Amino acid sequence: MPRPPKPLDEPLRLATLQGLGVLDTEAEERFDRISRMAQRLFEVPICLVSLVDAKRQWFKSSLGKVRISLRGTLADTAIGVQGI
Template sequence: MELSVNESERLATLYKFGVLDTEFEERYERLTRVAAAVFGTPIALISLVDKDRQWFKSALGLTVRQTPRDISFCTHAIRNTEVFVVRNALQDERFRDNPLVTGDPHVRFYAGAPLVARNGHPLGTFCVIDRSPRAEFTSAQERLLKDFAGAVVDFFEMQLSIRDRRARAVSQHEGIQDAVRELLQIAAESPAAALRDRIQSIVGRLKALD
């Protein structure tokens, strides 16, 4: 199924996850190692499609962390929910003159499953690449590649949820500290009746932070 992509919203979703330009992480390295072994390819990538580049969260078999977006196979792959397969790039008019085909890494076979966030926006792909063409890529292999992509998105969503919870906890802690400081100031400056009313007001605010 073709994805209806609002590019500004897609990029906002991508940036929200805070993954771009981060270091390699073993959880993602493990996924690309396993994928390369399962599919028998020398290259396996977790590629995120930015405004003008594709950036690799994991890049097994490559020595670069990014390439220009306008030559990326993944730009084509994020337009659809299905796995995007190129069996022989030299025989595909879209890619036969592509510098990634005519030069290093000499892409011939490509299969990429889109990384689709919960809001429906594609972030990039989980892809496997071979330097030799392949006659077929079975439906079972496509489903498996989608599972790898789904695992990546699950990790992204989990990390975002953890960051959000930590941010809320910090905000609540700061709110409690502010309330305690206000209580101390009121106790020093207010007569008893006014102090009681002010304390009740602050206690209500503290309960709202729970």
């Protein structure tokens, strides 16, 4: 499957993400609150909050039985979809 083109605003998205100062940091309660709220709202057993930079995906919160052992992610595909 060919990779989708990068969105035109990708440099701005990456700069904004870096500016937040949340990559390479410990878990934070504020992200766990978002996960708990989404878990209740959508009635799902597992909920994750992840941030995607240019080369990796960083999990800031995970609730439920989660085993993450992925070599790669669908980040390129997901970010390439308009509206996400």
